[in-house]
């Protein structure tokens with residue numbers, strides 16, 4: 001049983017310490033452990049080149065073409081049975097280093113529906129197909145988010161969205177406000193330790209492994225963040241995309257949505273295939289547009305209008 005701990009915090013700061021607390025507990029229960037700090041690695045941001053998508057549609061392994069430490073990290077993650085992620089809260093949400101990894105690891109190249117489609121194509125074309133380790137179901141992941149104040153209201157959404165694309169199964173999800181000195185707070189340290197224990201238990205008994213985080217408001221994905229669209233009266237769950245009504249029930253906010261919508265929820269394989277079909281249809285339209293003279297002319301005009309400023313040596 002291999003448990004990988006990833007800390008996005010400053011070197012030897014609160015997140016590193018609490019991640020190690022969870023790993024220590026897991027090791028004491030017999031797990032093999034590994035600790036990684038993405039800030040120590042050369043990880044470049046996704047530049048949207050879509051080389052991964054081009055490989056996906058040919059049934060080839062959608063490995064990223066950027067030359068950096070990502071292939072190594074991707075392999076470490078694919079080799080882990082369970083993952084515990086600790087991150088500081090920046091501007092109420094996830095730090096940039098987390099977002100960089102999210103774009104590289106939780107974009108199209110690791111989307112469960114895209115990978116399944118890629119596998120089917122590979123069986124026809126004879127190409128190598130995706131890394132099957134990335135197609136495993138319900139890889140357990142826990143998120144712990146540590147903030148220095150009470151500005152913490154967006155970060156759990158970032159965590160949920162990270163897990164949504166590869167369809168990882170969230171076990172613990174804990175947000176700690178006002179926790180800059182968390183190492184001195186015994187109760188919180190014990191909660192971080194429990195994250196390691198819960199991960200081992202989830203791996204020992206996957207059938208009983210269940211979400212242990214904040215129940216939230218969305219009954220489907222536990223989110224507390226909703227998008228309020230002026231053109232409709234409903235609210236959109238920011239994580240799973242369900243459209244429903246926010247109501248007050250017995251003095252508490254409740255989110256209700258038509259049951260048939262669940263098949264389109266973004267955290268389900270059917271919802272992901274729905275999205276894949278939408279994207280495919282749109283790409284086909286765009287491909288036709290790109291062939292037109294007016295499209296090329298417009299793009300060329302913008303390209304030639306002004307060049308980006310750069311620092312001089």
Ligand SMILES: Cc1cc2nc3c(=O)[nH]c(=O)nc-3n(C[C@H](O)[C@H](O)[C@H](O)COP(=O)(O)O)c2cc1C
Pocket residue numbers: 008009010011012013014015016087088089090091092093146147148149150151152177178179180
């Ligand atoms: C750029 C930046 C933005 C921050 N924004 C927030 C914030 O919005 N909410 C919050 O609670 N803490 C915020 N903090 C405090 C950090 O979350 C806190 O210091 C962090 O837990 C430190 O983790 P570390 O010791 O592992 O590096 C911010 C810190 C920095 C450097």
